[in-house]
Amino acid sequence: MIRGVRMDEFIGKNTQKKLTINDIAKELGLSKTTISRAISGKGRISESTRQRVNDYIKEYKYRPNVIAKSLAKSKTYNIGVVLPSESNLTEIPFFQGCLIGVCEISSELDYDVVVTLIKEDDISLLEKMIENHKVDGVVLTRALENDLSVKFLKEREIPFVLIGSNTNDEVIQVDSNHIAGCTELTSVLLMSGYSRLAFLCGNMNHIVNKNRYQGFLRGYEKNRFIVDKSIVFLDLKSRVLVDRAVDAIMQKRVDCIVCSDDLICSRVLSRLDQMNYKVPKDIRIASFYNSPLLENHIPSVTSLRIDVKELGITAGKRLIELIESGETLSKTLVNYEILLKKSTS
Amino acid sequence: MIRGVRMDEFIGKNTQKKLTINDIAKELGLSKTTISRAISGKGRISESTRQRVNDYIKEYKYRPNVIAKSLAKSKTYNIGVVLPSESNLTEIPFFQGCLIGVCEISSELDYDVVVTLIKEDDISLLEKMIENHKVDGVVLTRALENDLSVKFLKEREIPFVLIGSNTNDEVIQVDSNHIAGCTELTSVLLMSGYSRLAFLCGNMNHIVNKNRYQGFLRGYEKNRFIVDKSIVFLDLKSRVLVDRAVDAIMQKRVDCIVCSDDLICSRVLSRLDQMNYKVPKDIRIASFYNSPLLENHIPSVTSLRIDVKELGITAGKRLIELIESGETLSKTLVNYEILLKKSTS
DNA sequence: TTGAAAGCGCTAACAT
DNA sequence: ATGTTAGCGCTTTCAA
Numbered sequence: 001m002i003r004g005v006r007m008d009e010f011i012g013k014n015t016q017k018k019l020t021i022n023d024i025a026k027e028l029g030l031s032k033t034t035i036s037r038a039i040s041g042k043g044r045i046s047e048s049t050r051q052r053v054n055d056y057i058k059e060y061k062y063r064p065n066v067i068a069k070s071l072a073k074s075k076t077y078n079i080g081v082v083l084p085s086e087s088n089l090t091e092i093p094f095f096q097g098c099l100i101g102v103c104e105i106s107s108e109l110d111y112d113v114v115v116t117l118i119k120e121d122d123i124s125l126l127e128k129m130i131e132n133h134k135v136d137g138v139v140l141t142r143a144l145e146n147d148l149s150v151k152f153l154k155e156r157e158i159p160f161v162l163i164g165s166n167t168n169d170e171v172i173q174v175d176s177n178h179i180a181g182c183t184e185l186t187s188v189l190l191m192s193g194y195s196r197l198a199f200l201c202g203n204m205n206h207i208v209n210k211n212r213y214q215g216f217l218r219g220y221e222k223n224r225f226i227v228d229k230s231i232v233f234l235d236l237k238s239r240v241l242v243d244r245a246v247d248a249i250m251q252k253r254v255d256c257i258v259c260s261d262d263l264i265c266s267r268v269l270s271r272l273d274q275m276n277y278k279v280p281k282d283i284r285i286a287s288f289y290n291s292p293l294l295e296n297h298i299p300s301v302t303s304l305r306i307d308v309k310e311l312g313i314t315a316g317k318r319l320i321e322l323i324e325s326g327e328t329l330s331k332t333l334v335n336y337e338i339l340l341k342k343s344t345s
Numbered sequence: 346m347i348r349g350v351r352m353d354e355f356i357g358k359n360t361q362k363k364l365t366i367n368d369i370a371k372e373l374g375l376s377k378t379t380i381s382r383a384i385s386g387k388g389r390i391s392e393s394t395r396q397r398v399n400d401y402i403k404e405y406k407y408r409p410n411v412i413a414k415s416l417a418k419s420k421t422y423n424i425g426v427v428l429p430s431e432s433n434l435t436e437i438p439f440f441q442g443c444l445i446g447v448c449e450i451s452s453e454l455d456y457d458v459v460v461t462l463i464k465e466d467d468i469s470l471l472e473k474m475i476e477n478h479k480v481d482g483v484v485l486t487r488a489l490e491n492d493l494s495v496k497f498l499k500e501r502e503i504p505f506v507l508i509g510s511n512t513n514d515e516v517i518q519v520d521s522n523h524i525a526g527c528t529e530l531t532s533v534l535l536m537s538g539y540s541r542l543a544f545l546c547g548n549m550n551h552i553v554n555k556n557r558y559q560g561f562l563r564g565y566e567k568n569r570f571i572v573d574k575s576i577v578f579l580d581l582k583s584r585v586l587v588d589r590a591v592d593a594i595m596q597k598r599v600d601c602i603v604c605s606d607d608l609i610c611s612r613v614l615s616r617l618d619q620m621n622y623k624v625p626k627d628i629r630i631a632s633f634y635n636s637p638l639l640e641n642h643i644p645s646v647t648s649l650r651i652d653v654k655e656l657g658i659t660a661g662k663r664l665i666e667l668i669e670s671g672e673t674l675s676k677t678l679v680n681y682e683i684l685l686k687k688s689t690s
Numbered sequence: 691t692t693g694a695a696a697g698c699g700c701t702a703a704c705a706t
Numbered sequence: 707a708t709g710t711t712a713g714c715g716c717t718t719t720c721a722a
Contacts (some may be wrong), residue, residue, distance in 0.1 A: 020715055030691045035715060044691055063476040067421065068715030070412045078459070078479075085445065096441045100430065101460050107470050112479050114423070115458045117448050120523040125452050131408040135421075135458050137699045151710095273643040294639065296611040298618040365699055381701060387704090389707055413699030416714045628717045 002252050010276075019062045022225060022248060028056060040063060042308075045164045079106060079319055080113050080135035082126055082149060084142050085117035094308055098141045101312020120205070123148045130158055137323045139315045143173075161319040162326075163311050165207050172322060173331045174315040176306045178211040179218065181336040182309055183289050185304055186219020186258065188338060194255035194284060198231040200245050200268060209234075212260045212288045237265055239307040246271040254322040262291040265301060285343040298344035310334050342345035353560050355664075364394055364407045373401060384409060410543060411613045423459045424451060424664055425480035429487050430462035431579040437608060438636045439653055443508055446657020454665050465550070468493045482661045482668045484508060488518075488552040504549055506664040508656050510552050517667060518676045519660040521651045526681040527560020527633050529565065529647055531603065534685060535568045539600035539629060543576040545613060546605040554579075557605045557633045568667075584612055590598055591616040601629035601689060610646060630688040644687035655679050 020095065021039075025032045030049065034089055037043040038053035048128065055061070070076050081102050083095045103113050112136050116125045129135060143164030150171060153160045161172045189197060199216050202209050220227045231254055233245040246268055249257060259265035265287035266337055272279060279285050279299055287294060290303035314332050321328040356531050366384075370377045382388040383398035395608055403405070415421050426447050428440050448458050461470045470514050472493055474480060476513055481504065488509030494517060498505045506517045534542060547554050558579065565572045576599055578590040594602060604610035610632035619625060624644055625628050625661065632639060635648035659677055668674040 022715075026691090031717080033694080033718080034692060037692090040717085046691060048692085056710095064475040065715050066479060067412060067415045069411075069717075071416050071700090072715080075699070076412065080462075083445075083448075085449070093438070096438075099532055100428075100458065100462065103460055105429075107462070107473070111472060112477075113460050115444065115460050116428075116453070117445065128452070129457060132410060132411040132457075133408075145720040212626075270641050270643060293641070296615045296616060296638070312378075363699095367699075377700075378702080378710080379708055382708085385701085391707060394707080410699050413714090414701075416716090417699080419714070490697040 003262055018065070019060055021064070024053065024056055024060075025060060028052060037146070076111050076131075076134060076136050077110065078112050078135045079316065079323070080116055080126070080138040082116055082118055082138060082140050084119065086119045092105055094176045094289075094295060095141050097308025098139070098312040098315070098330075101309040101314075102139055102212055102316040103312075104309075105313045105316035109317075111316075111320060118149060120144060125235055127152060130156060130253045132245060135162075137319045139312075145205045145207060145210075147195055150211070159316045159319060159321065160320040163315050165209075165211060169330065172263060172328060174311055174318060175331075176311070176336045177209075177286070177335060178336075179215040181304045181306075181338070182212045182215020183222065183300075184215075184290065185286060185338055186216050187222055188340070188342065189258070189286060190219060190223045190225055190303075192344065194344070195225055196228065196231070196255045198249045198252075198254045199244075199260075199262050200231060200233075200236055200242060200259045201231065201234045201259060203237050204235040215288075216258065229280055233283050236264060243271050246275075250275065250277065250283070254283065258323055259285070260288045261289040262275040262293045262303075265295070265303075266293050269297065269301075278345050280345055290339060302341045302344040303339050305337040305339050307334060347464075350522070352609065356587045363410070364405055366409065368396065368465050369405075369407060372398060376421060386391070388489035396483040397423075398536075408630070413555070419478075420563070421479060421481050423457050423480045424661065424668070425459050425461055425471070425483040427483060427485050428460060428462055430464055436595065437606075438638065439634075440486050442653025443484070443657040443660070447484055447652040448656075448657075450658045452622075453666070456661075456665060461495060464491060466493070469656055472497060472639075475501060476530040482506075482664045484657075486663055487626075488520075490550045490552060490555075504664060504667040505561055506660045506667065509659050510556060514675065517663055517673060519599055519663060520553075520676075520678060521656070522678045522680045523556040523681075524560045526649045526651075526683070527557045528563040529560075530631060530633065530683055531564020532559050532567055533685070533688065534601055534675060535564060535570055536607065536648075537689065540570055541573065541598060541600045542598075543590075543594045543602045544578065544605075545581055545587060545602060545609050546579045547609055548582050549580040554605050560633075561603065581609060586614045588616050592620075595620065595622065595628070599628065601631060602630045606634040606636045607632055610648075611638050611642070614646075625690055635684060647686045648684050649680040650684050652679060 021032050021035045024035050034049060035053055037045045038050045043231055067078060106113050116129050118126050138153060138158060138160040140160060140162045143162055143166050150166060161174060163174050165175045167175055203211050204210060217227060231249055231252060236242050236245060242264055257268055259268055272283065277283055285301055287301055287303040290305045294301045296301060311334055314334060318328045366377050366380045369380050379394060380398055382390045385396045411422060426444055451458050461474050463471050483498060483503060483505040485505060485507045488507055488511050495511060506519060508519050509521045510518055546558050548554060561665055562572060576594055576597060581587050581590060587609055602613055604613055617628065622628055632646055632648040635650045639646045639648060656679055659679060663673045
């Protein structure tokens with residue numbers, strides 16, 4: 001009896017050599033295989049020895065070495081979450097929400113989350129993570145038009161789930177129904193009597209923005225109003241462009257400015273303030289995406305609310321299903337909610 | 346010649362069996378050891394064979410299996426980043442900033458980042474991550490008074506770095522100099538003629554808030570003004586408490602409300618708006634921590650700016666030093682900056 | 691029901 | 707300068 005109670009007394013808790021499956025086998029007079037089976041529950045094993053092993057494990061707080069398991073099974077029990085790093089720190093509430101969601105569900109399902117950063121045109125860190133075998137699958141948190149990540153992961157046949165939408169049906173997707181949401185919010189605004197809506201939209205290489213624009217157009221169609229394209233501004237990638245759009249809009253007769261997301265919206269609000277326009281007195285504002293950035297805004301902003309954490313949770317769940325069973329639902333839509341606030345009252 | 350060009354032609358790129366160090370050894374007529382040495386650069390090896398090996402690796406895009414390396418070296422090349430998961434805190438951009446910073450520096454130093462979530466009174470996921478041997482060290486992003494994480498990591502002798510401050514000198518710390526910053530900002534306000542400052546402070550179990558309060562008091566001392574404790578509100582853990590404090594303050598004669606952080610500040614602004622008070626006309630506002638939450642605020646808010654990403658980068662660097670060399674600087678302070686804005690003009 | 695042995699891909703003494 | 711060998715701790719045939 002080399003190891004046992006005496007050892008615990010002898011050496012401090014801290015220096016305690018890690019217990020291995022081998023130690024347990026020797027101690028219990030069984031083989032590694034049996035211990036392994038008792039732990040995994042796979043394979044035939046008598047109830048009595050399984051009990052014996054489990055009791056031992058409890059008592060001595062044995063934790064299997066996940067690395068060794070990884071090597072043997074060629075599986076890491078990690079999933080990667082890819083965040084865009086060129087995003088303004090300000091737009092991060094969305095990505096962080098996703099991340100938290102994925103973390104929560106992963107820990108429940110006994111996976112860990114490895115984070116990596118990419119840029120629109122540089123996915124080298126994602127490539128490295130995959131090639132280093134650090135993860136069993138990946139959650140992408142942003143959908144681009146010609147997405148390098150999607151292309152890469154498909155080629156490498158790595159299981160992955162996209163938070164967002166992609167026209168390729170083979171891609172497992174989790175998203176909120178942007179088109180429906182934006183259509184609905186646009187409708188609500190039109191029906192409230194705001195018939196001249198300006199639309200300010202961000203980077204059109206982001207699929208989500210394409211969808212928002214489409215929703216905007218559909219809202220008009222449904223209500224048989226005509227869109228005035230002269231007050232529609234797409235692909236506004238910088239603050240300056242947003243500012244200019246606002247300036248142009250305020251020269252015209254416009255009832256309400258509809259923004260594709262929280263970032264554009266907060267920029268619009270700031271510009272309006274600079275120019276001394278008051279919301280909602282001089283102009284109304286709505287946003288197709290709410291976030292903490294807007295949540296405490298004064299006045300509160302009419303917007304579409306999406307439960308980002310829910311997106312993350314769902315994506316994580318789908319990914320792990322995909323990893324473990326090889327298949328999962330191909331597209332999941334999470335709910336949105338329309339928040340009518342002071343900015344349009 | 347089992348493996349080689351013919352294989353690549355035969356089977357698709359995707360199904361290509363992973364190249365191992367063994368394959369290379371056979372192919373080149375060398376031993377595993379030599380290949381290993383050529384790759385790591387450790388041990389004596391002739392320049393010519395190192396070249397030969399490296400050429401082969403380049404050509405066939407060999408990537409070592411990190412898991413196998415991990416097992417052999419008992420090292421994961423992962424570092425853990427611990428984020429608080431309490432709901433309102435997840436909204437705070439501070440933690441994401443830290444995370445991004447750690448990710449950036451880690452990837453440069455060839456580590457990956459595993460994220461885990463804890464609560465003030467539940468560090469079970471951190472424990473699991475450690476016990477599963479998933480990481481070589483940990484970055485903590487929040488300092489508490491009696492910190493379970495710190496206690497746990499010390500006991501287990503896991504290398505870790507704390508973003509924040511801790512009275513225990515043995516803890517490696519990276520922080521901005523909150524006391525000095527808050528002292529300075531308080532001074533500036535007092536010298537601007539705002540002699541009656543209210544102070545609204547968050548959870549006093551967070552060491553950072555203790556330090557901010559101390560800075561506030563020191564600012565008063567330095568200027569030989571007397572603090573009016575009746576307009577100091579500590580440990581405001583909920584919105585309701587903040588609202589009440591604001592209500593109480595507005596009954597009194599107060600020049601400026603100083604908030605311990607961005608979250609409290611945005612709540613204060615929102616409450617003031619509800620009550621129809623205007624900033625800076627009716628009351629002035631300053632915050633001891635700036636963030637994107639406040640950045641686009643109207644009016645802009647006087648505050649202390651901290652480069653969070655820098656905190657993350659520094660913490661990551663220190664941690665990896667600690668992991669690799671066993672020692673590092675015990676305390677690093679990053680710079681802060683005072684932003685004087687409209688809210689106090 | 692249990693065990694022996696090979697192997698996952700790499701590292702590191704210890705030869706040669 | 708290079709090779710041999712024995713692990714790292716676990717899973718998984720295949721046998722008993």
